[in-house]
Amino acid sequence: MHSKPIKILLIEDSLEDFVIIREMLRDTNNPFQLEHADKLKVGFEKLFNESFNLILLDLNLPDSYGFDTFIRTYDQVPELPIVILSGFNDEDVAIKAVREGAQDYLIKGEIDGKLLARSIYYAIERKEAEKELMKTHNDLRKLISWHEVELKEKEEEIASLIKEHENAEVKLINAISNIKIEKLKFDFLIDQxxxxxxxxxxxxxxxxxxxxxxxxxxxxxxxxxxxxxxxxxxxxxxxxxxxxxxxxxxxxxxxxxxxxxxxxxxxxxxxxxxxxxxxxxxxxxxxxxxxxxxxxxxxxxxxx
Structure with a gap:
């Protein structure tokens, strides 16, 4: 049993479904704190004013429908795990949403409290793993970018040293040539x-x-x-x-x-x-x- 409170926002326009889901979560004896929004706009207001650990999202709402509901929600809070609640008639849309970033989808009428609780915990864990992976990816990109800058600086430094060496070599060749000329002059003079x-x-x-x-x-x-x-x-x-x-x-x-x-x-x-x-x-x-x-x-x- 998990003891840390998990705050969940259920965006669902059906009051009956809300009650069913609330009772499912209560029966699991897990520390879930469920809040409800019957419209997407209301849900966004709650997300703006409060902190949540996860969103349970019905795709068909009075002010939003289908896949667009997920996209709008994901754009609003990409850092939160989202579990789709789907009816039979929009299962394909729910699967598409998972491909685009939703952590899971559940079909209404086929879930119980145990399955719902497990999906919630797995969604949170996967999202945390996703964040960590993204952080690692960003860190690697920064490291690669830093090394690219450093490599470019080294290349420029080497190119500069090569140029200096070439200039020095030209000067040395000229100096040697001048020395030879001066020696010829000197030899000619002392021969007299x-x-x-x-x-x-x-x-x-x-x-x-x-x-x-x-x-x-x-x-x-x-x-x-x-x-x-x-x-x-x-x-x-x-x-x-x-x-x-x-x-x-x-x-x-x-x-x-x-x-x-x-x-x-x-x-x-x-x-x-x-x-x-x-x-x-x-x-x-x-x-x-x-x-x-x-x-x-x-x-x-x-x-x-």
Whole structure:
């Protein structure tokens, strides 16, 4: 037995049928509270002013007839379960109403209190399940819509990043092209100089540029293969002691950041004679102060 009161609105123009239904519900010993309206308009007024759990609806009323009665009622209170009370002559209409949203239909003269009570409870439960299903459906639609918006934003973000990458790539290609052009200009200019120029990468020690004069000097002096990049010649101090790899001006520039100007170094030539060269060297730094390039200038002074 259910203890929670269930408030029912019976919209029925037959007073006799109202009495029969009222007595049926009383006999079930369930907590039904039945109210009556003999016209659809009266029923709507009650629905507007009071709260109900369920509607028992006769389709044939003085101010409404057939399927239209259900449609008008459903449009008024779509949240309430509606159980159709049908006569034999409008059973097809009642079935159609069920398809359109009514919870059940009962044929007058073929029901008793037990069947009516069960139909009421089932109608309420089905309507609650329908509401929950609709809420879940709406929640899913909102979730899908939210994800669609998020996906669109991600797509736009990715498209923007791709565009930025493409722009950056174009700029990089242009920059590389400009660097190559500038290097060609630089190489051309230093080839015109009467002194040897050697430019190396500060990290690897690999040569970046060498001019013609440097190549000429390199061909005359004895080279030391293992330290060829930054200190290409076999050199000596004026007292005859040999230069170590870390002593060469270019090495001191890229490692210690020294700026060396016009340091005299004795070098051994391929023919066994000696020559004195002047070697200047400077470090070149980036915007953060890191040494990235070393440049050395060589000039042949005299032969010994």
């Amino acid at each position: 100089l009467p002194v040897g120029i050697l430019v190396v990468d500060a990290v690897s020690g690999e040569p970046i540029s060498k001019n013609k004069k440097f190549e000429e000097l390199s061909s005359e002096f004895v080279e030391i293969p293992e330290i060829l990049e930054v200190c290409p010649y076999k050199g000596f101090y004026p007292d005859g002691s040999p230069y170590k790899s870390e002593d060469w001006p270019l090495m001191r520039s890229i490692v210690m950041g020294e700026e060396i100007e016009d340091e005299k170094i004795i070098v051994l030539k391929n023919d066994g004679t000696k020559s004195v060269i002047s070697n200047s060297s400077i470090p070149i730094k980036d915007d953060d102060g890191q040494i990235i390039i070393g440049m050395s200038i060589f000039s042949d002074i005299i032969e010994d």
